[in-house]
Each structure stands twice: as C-alpha cells, then as structure tokens.
Amino acid sequence: MANDEQHGPGGMGSQQSDDSAGLTQGDILFDRHGMQLPRQELIQAYRTMRLIRTFEDRLAQEVDTGDVPGTVHLYAGQEASATGVCMHLTDRDFISSTHRGHGHAIAKGVGIDGMMAEIFGRATGTCRGKGGSMHIADLDHGMLGANGIVGGGPPLVCGAALTAKTLATGGIALAFFGDGAFNQGTTAESFNLAMVWKLPAVFVCEDNGVGEATSSEFALAGDIMARATAYGMPGQSVDGTDFFAVHDAARTAIAHARSGKGPYFLHTKAPRYYGHYAGDPDLYRSAEEKDAMRQQQDCLKIFRAKVLGAGLLDAQRLDAVDAEVAGIIDAAVAAARAAPSPDASELSTDVYVRYA
Amino acid sequence: MANDEQHGPGGMGSQQSDDSAGLTQGDILFDRHGMQLPRQELIQAYRTMRLIRTFEDRLAQEVDTGDVPGTVHLYAGQEASATGVCMHLTDRDFISSTHRGHGHAIAKGVGIDGMMAEIFGRATGTCRGKGGSMHIADLDHGMLGANGIVGGGPPLVCGAALTAKTLATGGIALAFFGDGAFNQGTTAESFNLAMVWKLPAVFVCEDNGVGEATSSEFALAGDIMARATAYGMPGQSVDGTDFFAVHDAARTAIAHARSGKGPYFLHTKAPRYYGHYAGDPDLYRSAEEKDAMRQQQDCLKIFRAKVLGAGLLDAQRLDAVDAEVAGIIDAAVAAARAAPSPDASELSTDVYVRYA
Amino acid sequence: MSRKSFRQALNEGLRQEMRRDPRVVVIGEDVTGGAGASGDQDAWGGAFGVTKGILGEFGRSRILDTPITESAFIGAAAGAAITGLRPVTELMFVDFLGVCFDQIINQAAKFRYMFGGKTKTPLVIRATYGAGSGSASQHSQALYPLFTHIPGLKVVIPSTPYDAKGLLIEAIRDDDPVIFLENKLMYDDMGEVPDGSYTIPFGEASVPFEGKDATIVAFGRMVRIAKRAAERLRLLHKIEVTVIDPRTTSPLDEDTIIEAVKRTGRVVIADEAYPRCGMAADISSMIAEKAFYHLKAPILKITPPHSPVPFAPSLERHYVPLPSKIEAAVKSLFDGSRENLH
C-alpha cells in the first residue's frame, strides 16, 4: 500500500495557504527537504504562473471578439499546479495534457507565440493551425499534446514512460488530468499498468471539483487518494493554489519515478476560475463560491504574499514580470492576428508520413 | 470508506477451510448471524455445486471428442462461489457473467438441457444455437448473459440495477467477473457509477489468481479489497472454496444492496481446475500447484467433509445427489447430441425485432 | 403546429415520451448540469441544451447525470434496456464512441442475436456529429458509417426539426438499439413542428426536392447543402434534380433511391463522413449492383477527403462538401468528356 507520504501534509501542504498572512521567512525559504529555492527559480515560477494567467485572461477577451474559432477551456486558477510540477522537468521528460491544456503547455516550455497562433488557427501555430487549442503538442519540448478525450492522456504517458525506461533516457513521463478524468476507465487502467510495468510515470490529478457542470461531490465516489494509492502507488495530496506545496510534492514524486521506483500519484486541488469553456455562463456554481475562489484561492496572490512577506523578492521585480508578460501576450495576440491562415492545399497533408 | 466488514474474516471466512478436519457441529450449523441453513438448502447447495462440476468435467470430455464447436471455458473448482451467491437470488434478480459462465448460469437456474444443447450448437439450446457457451443468457431467470468481452458485464449490471431501482422491483443486480476483469476500466467505472447512483448492485470478483496464462501476481497491482472499497463500497473477502463462507458473505452483500444502501463488493478466492479453456495444456502453472489445488481446494470435498462431520447430512444422501446429477448430465448430453441443428434459414433472423 | 428549433423539437419529443411511458429515462453527462454543485441544478440540460427542463418536470429519478465514464453509463443503459427500462442516452459528441464502443457494438447490438431472439434492447443513444464549428479532429467527426456497419444497430440522422421530433419518438418506441445523430450546427434551425406526438417510420426516405435529370442522396446537414446545389442547378443549368434524404442509414430505404436512379439515370451521393467504407460508398455500391443498367454516368461520391477534420477555419471551410462541389459533380455527369472525370 501507499508509503507514509500518503496524505502527509508536507512542508508547504494544503493546510498552510490560509496562514499566508502570518508567514515567517522560514516558511517559504525552505521546503520540507530543507532546500531553498534560488531567487531565479522564484522569479521563473512567478513568471510562468503569470504567463499562464495573462494568456488565459486575454484569451477570454479574445473569445468575446468572436475571432477565436471553436471552444477554448481556460486554466486560470490552476497555474500553480502546472508550474510547480513542470519546473522539475526538462525536454527529455514528457507530459500529457487535457482539453484544458494551455497551462501545461506553457509550463512545459511550449512557445507562447506558436500557441496563440495555433489557437487562432494560423499557419504559424504550434501545429500549423491543424490542431487548435485542444491539440497543442510539441514533442521537442516533451509535450505529448492537449487532448480532446477525457482520460485520453494517461495511457499515452504509460507509453512515453516505457520509452524512457526501455531506452534508458533518464526521462520520466507525467500525466495531468482532472477530477472528472480520474473516473474514466483509462485512468484506472493506466495506474495499474504503470505499477505492473514499474514505469517512471507520475499521475497528477488536478482537482478543480468539477467536470463541465457536474460537481465531483456528485460524480466521484470515495476518496481520490485512497483510490489511487490502493494500486500500491505512493501519493500526496497538496493545495494546488500553493506553488510551494506543489513544487515540493512534485519533487518527491518525480524523483521517485526517475529513480526507478515506479509511478507516483499527486493530487492538487485548485479552482477553475472561468466556466468550463470561455463563454460558459457557469450558472451551476453560486456567485458566492465563484467570488470566494477568486478572493481566497488565487495562486498568484498567494505566491506574492509569501515571497514579499518573506522579503525574498520585491514587488517591483514582480511588477516588472507582470509588465514583461503583458507585453509578450500582447505581441503574441498581435502576431497571431496578423499571421496567415493555412492554405487550403494543406487540408489533406500530414495525414500520413507516406501513403502508398 | 469501507465499513467495518471490510476484510472481516466472517463466521466461515477464509481462515476456516483448513480446519475442516477438526470441525465441530457449531461451526457449520450456524453462520455468523446465528442462522442455521435448513437441510433442504444444504442439499440444494451441494446439488448445484455437483451439477456444475459434473457439467464441466463432462464437457471437458466432450470437447475431446471434437464434437463441441468453438472454445469452452470451464468453471470447475469455483462452484462454491456461484452457488453460495446465487442461492440468495430469485428470478427477479439479475446477474451478469463472463466467458467462464456455465457455473453462474446453472446456479441462477438456467436449464441444463438448454445449456448443453446451446454449447453443442443445437436449435434446442438456450439461445437456439446462436450464442454458444460464451453467450448463454436467459432473461427469464435473470441471467443477463455470459460475455465474451472481459469486463463487459459490470456496466450491464449497473443498468439492471437501475431498472430495479427505477421500477422498484425489489430486485438487485450482481456482476460476476474475474481477477483479470477486475483491472479492466469498465469494472472500475462501474464501481464508481454504482456508488454515484446508489444502485442495488453487488460486484463479485472471482479470483482464481490467473487471467488466461498470466498470473494476477503479475497483472494486478495493489490489493483487490483496497481497490474496490476505496470507492466507498463496503466489501468482504472470503474463501471461495468454502460454500458457507461465500453464502454468508453473500447474504450480507445482497441484503445491503436490496435494502437500498448501494453497492457491495465481494471477493471470492478459488482455483480454476482446468486450463484457461478446455484443451489448454496449462503449462504456465506447475504440476505441484495444480495437484495441490485439486487436493486441498475442492469445494465439493470441503462441503462434504463439513456436513458429514457435523452429521447434518449422510453420505448416502449426497451420493444419491451425485447419481441423480450424473443422470441429468448424461441425459443432457444425449439430448443435445440428438437435437437438430438450427436451420440455415435462421442465419439472419433475430438481428432486429423489426427492420424496416 | 408551430415553428420550433431543432433543439426544441427534440426536447418536446423526449418529454412527450417521458410522460407517456414511465420507463423512459434520460442518461448522460450534464444532462441536467449542476449535479452536486452550488448553483443552478439544471444549468446545462446537456452540452447542447436539448434536455433542459426535463429535471424540473420529471425529477432526478428520470434524468440521470453521470460521471465521465461512457462505457459504464452506455453499458448501463444497455443493461437497463434488456431489463425493462427504455433509456435515452446522450453521448455528447459521437467522437466519444471510442471510449464505449464495445458496449454499443458487441453488447447492445448483439444481445438479441446472441440470445436467440429472446430479448429486446430498446435503447436510444443520442450524439452530435459534424464538422464546421472549429472543434478540430476529435470533436467534429461524422462516424455514422461505423454504426451502420454493425448489424443490430439502427442509425438515424434527422435533417429538419420536424423529422427530428418524429424520428426521436419512433426511436424511443423502437425495440432495437438506435443511434440518433444530431448535427451540432443545426440545433437552432427552425421549422414547422406539430405540438402533438407523431412518429416517422425508419427506412422511409423523404424527398425534399423533385427532378427528372439527376438524383442527389444526402443525410442530415448535407440535405440542406444538397438542396442548395439542386436550386442552383435548376436556375443556372436547367438541370432538374431529385434530392433524397433517406433519414436512416440503417435500415436504408433502398427502394426510393433505386426508383429515383432508374428514373434519372444519374446520381451523386453527397456525404460528410469519411469516404473510405463510408456512407457514400455504401449507397453507391448498392446502386451499382441494383440499378446498374439504368445508369447513364458514373456514380459520384462527394465527401470530405480521407483526412481528419482540421481546426483552422481556412481549412475546415473546404472540408465538408460545399454546394458548389455538388453542383459541379452533377454538372459533370452531363459532360461529353465523361472519361475525363478522373
């Protein structure tokens, strides 16, 4: 069964985000392993989270203009999860993602300009306009793809982990999926397969409490941690609005997988700010709930409070990041809007590498 | 999480089959609930188990003659599981079964003659020869069908349970499936759905330790009971070679479901005597293992020892059952062999109730 | 009779059947929308709003939200159907058949046959299909050829609000498993729809356009596109076209198609599914076998290319056959240069 880390609160665990007001320097500087995050990494973490937030907030506006084709699912609110996890990964490591994939892609290093262009359906997009928001992939950066099928990713991650193991690349593979996807049979099967094959895999259930308009209070029986760790996988549950908690747990998880001990499970809990998709009126959640999450569960505010409170970074530095990021997103939108659309001749290319 | 019955040994739990030599009367007469099994039920239990055993042993021989079409999967060794469970069910209750379905069908009251004829591919078969061993179904007796797809049954049982609940029939629905099927995503999804919908459903994992030629030591990560009860379902694990243990646990399980408390999980452990299919040389299991299971894990011998040791039934009575059953099976085989094959005109009938 | 949207027509048909028969239940993800959540408990009425209001009228025992586990709930619907309910299940996007295909094609579709005709499976699976909404490769497919291929399934593709209601009621009353496909771009289409209950039998085509020179066969949203092509052919080229909408791919109204082909001698099948082993191929081959001697020209199929659905609008625009393409195909059947078609 699960090791003793299961449910363990961890150094920066879920219990702590409420304490951010009364933080002491020691709380932030050192995680459970006594490791201090270098200043550069703190900035990087903030910058990545801000990039994701700004990207998504801006997209919400762009969708309102009617110029974004199809449907986009925004990751705002959950930035600390992708960021805290992916900071431990390099390009040789693979992640799978979901319909709500922008945050994972950004945190994994996929280029902002390409992503924005892709979402606008332009030839300059990451997938040359053929995939769109729900299929952004970038194998060079270890991004196996967003996925339009709930539960589609975990099996793929077993495969990427098998590659890492078989070819001894030193890499690991990590699946992000939601609380809704947690119920899907493919996810359960992947837990089992990863254990049976002892794969260097990490499963990250990003629990925003809701799948489309249905609450996981209704749709998810039993306890997520109990269900995952019953496969014999060790696991941790952390506050997904607290970058430090995620980052710390992810280090353990990824080190476990990388060292050949088999898969590891992470449960990160953080709210979804927008409706299921940009434009969803989100009537199934009360105004109070929605207000409260924006007020009290903002990973960026929490991060700022912590690092400022501890005197690690100053507000100016963070504001500078905000300004830089705003510029990046402005430029990305402008570039995407100005970019050419794929030519009709591309309609049937790229179906096969070679076809007769 | 699971109630206190989880892993509970129960009155006649798995620990007890080894004690059969030193049985006292009290051990058998009364189960945990202090209930005594009427003599008639004891005979019925023995008769059902013997029917299944003789049916399967005989089929193994018939397969050798080359006259049985296709592949049959024999249930011999696991009779106490189907029998102990199905004795609590009536025709308004539904079961789903597996490729190894003869035992479940017999225990659920499907006619022997029709089954044998079906397996021989005759027009007089339960399914008029169209289904064969792997698709024996008899809705009138609440038998939703054997199933050629591993993991195919549990979703169907959710549906039959939904019918029972919606139409308030008082019935329950129960899925039999193997340790191999336990890993299949459909099974996991069904556990969750049954909990979410609070269905009058029972899930019975019949663990013979092997799926085809692969051991569940290899293929099944973690612990079956932990994995099932993590959904919040109560459950019990029992020795599947001990009719009394199964019967007792099944009473609890079925009463739980019937009373509207939601699904219940049973784990019965008993060996598969034959290879995966009749004719499988079964080289993946050692001779010692195969000898040992036939010697020490024979539910019929165990049952006889218990009831004879306790003086509840005499050997003559049991021998008479054996003789009666032998006659039934002889007659069924003879009738099946003499029966007509379905006429070629039936090839495309029964595809639809009505088709334009 | 009054003007209703495709969506309203479906909702009305469904409610009328639920009132009529207590065994009819609705099952699917977010079919109410809001289960267990803090706000409106009927916030969505399905991802496309078709089942909205059913919760209020019938309560949670008749409309069941589900976890995101299609195999479990489609399979449950199949199990419910053989034990006494008449479930109407929503699969949201037909593309999701991939995660529950076994329960549809190996379970529900085959029960009756495998069980020797001793059971019936009154199950409806509703799903949306179709490209054109910028939903990319995994949310835009047609896929009805996959169901049509499987014996034991019936497959319905309504092309008007009127047909949608009548065919849905028929599907619910039918004792076999029915796949009911709704083009996701058509929900707001308006049309005359009777207020009362009515059924449209399966396997009976409608013929929304009559002409003596050529025949176009089309399903679902392609019917409208075919009609547009037919109008242009009449106005611009004086070619009178019959448009046939078989309404169900399985059973297929072969007679109406064959009769029209015999009469017109020329035929184009315009379909939005993939071409290989597709719907157009199916109908073409039926004609090539049964009306061969009446054909004056090759049987043309106008379909998307053998390619997934692209995301970018600049590509997707060319994916589903345009009226102009159908028009050109029909015109080509009258060209002298027949051999040059390919």
Next chain:
Amino acid sequence: MSRKSFRQALNEGLRQEMRRDPRVVVIGEDVTGGAGASGDQDAWGGAFGVTKGILGEFGRSRILDTPITESAFIGAAAGAAITGLRPVTELMFVDFLGVCFDQIINQAAKFRYMFGGKTKTPLVIRATYGAGSGSASQHSQALYPLFTHIPGLKVVIPSTPYDAKGLLIEAIRDDDPVIFLENKLMYDDMGEVPDGSYTIPFGEASVPFEGKDATIVAFGRMVRIAKRAAERLRLLHKIEVTVIDPRTTSPLDEDTIIEAVKRTGRVVIADEAYPRCGMAADISSMIAEKAFYHLKAPILKITPPHSPVPFAPSLERHYVPLPSKIEAAVKSLFDGSRENLH
C-alpha cells in the same frame, strides 16, 4: 527459402526486426504467457502462438505481457511510438477493438495530423479476425472496414505466409500506425517463405490468378476462396477470372483494380466483413466512379448477411461466402437475364 506456416512467417519477421532495431518491442496479453505464474514463462507466445520464443531470445524488456486493459496498453503503445519506440502490439481478437477504439482512432491515427505533421507514430497493432471457428458473435468479426474508414490508419490483411512476413516487416518499418489483421484460420497454412528479411510495399496488390473475362477482388482468407471459385469457373464454365488481392485496404491499390476491371468489364468483390459500409461496398463504389464506362454488368458484392456471426456450425457454415456463391455471382454476370439479378 523454405516452407513455413503463416505463424512461423510472422514469428520470423518479428524476430528479424527485433534483432535489427532495438526500438521494436512486443506488447500484449499473454504474448509470453506465464508471467508471474508457477510454470513455463513462455507457455503461450500469444493466444495463437505467434510470439513464442521471443521471450527466450529477447527477454522481458523487449516483450511485455500486460494486464487485460487494452485501452491502457494500446494507448501506451501509441505513446511509446511517438516518443521513440516501435511497438508491435497484439490485440488478440479484433473484436476487442471496442474496448480501446479511442486510443486507436482518436489518438494514434490523428497525432500526425493534429500536431501539424510534426510527429510520426510507428505503431503496429496485430489482431486476429474472421469467422469459421465456432467462436460466435464476439470473437469472429472482420471489422477492418472500421479501421479503413479512419484517416491516419493503414490496414493490412495478408493472405499467404510469404505476404505475412513481408508485410509485417514493412508494417514495423512504416512510420504510420498500421493495423495488421491475421485470419485466425490461417495460422497453419504453409507456404514458401524466404529465410532472410524482405518487405512488401503497402498499396501494391498481388494478382494470384489471371484471366480476361472477369475480376474478383478479395482479401485475406477470401483470396483462397476466390481462387477456388476462379478455378471452378475456368474448368466448368470456361470463364477466365483475374483474382486481385490488394493486400492492404488502406492504402488501396486502385490502379491494379481499375486496370483489371477495364480489361475484364465484369467484377465481383468477395469479402468476409459485414456488408453495410463494408470493404466490398468501398471497392465497388470506387469502381462505379472510376471505371464505369468499362463495366459490362453490375458490380456484385458477395459478403455475409447484415447479421452478427452465429455460433452453431450449421449456421456459421453459411456465413462467410463460399466458393460456390462467388462462382454463381461471376456466372450471373454473363447471364442474358441481367435485369433479374435482383
């Protein structure tokens, strides 16, 4: 060159590729057979013995048994393929596609397209197909039309031991996902098979029988049945038939078929898959479009009925087309009473 069984040919091809390329791994249920058990650790070599001996030669890092979770391991193979391995996966019975269809049709098949051509998916999925072994409705289907329908997949159906080996090696070296279907009645078929490595390109038909009067198109085990019909037609009716085995349904060697139809003017497609939206329909419709003016008679499809596969041998015997049925169909194309065909 020596006589080998279909099974041996596959095993040999697989081993040669595994020796040649360390990225080739074998994945599937019981592909060794005995994992974790007390006896022989390579007891099965797959349910049909095709992978037997691979464990001994390559060890468990190259041949991986799996739990009974097709979505997980087929999906894993897809994920492995886009990250650097070249997995050869065994699905045992093609009927099981139902439990893992999404990973095949929405994931593996579409990666390259969705990702803008920036990846390749060198994945082989082997599966058995076909009726005739008393395996009933859920273990006897052909189902290759379902894969053929999906853009992004290639579909291979070898009809001889020679082709089996050459096509399997080609499949393993191919950079796209390939569905490789083996008729379960053919594993013991013997034929001449070179000992060394060789490939047979996809999309190139073989023509095992040449004749000027009519054409029969067939795949897999139907090729042998078609050849038998062709022999009888020559001997008994003096009708000289060309038999075309396209070997891959996707890509399809249209040229060879069209050329033969143009030459012979008459064609029968004999196929063992379900008829609706099936393989025979696909090929028929292609001919009806591209060789119409050369046809002297209707294009006939000889397939099983629109019905699941029955269990009883007395029924199953009539399920897969018999040589006599193909023979009669070809003969009928020469009848005066053409109109009476239906």
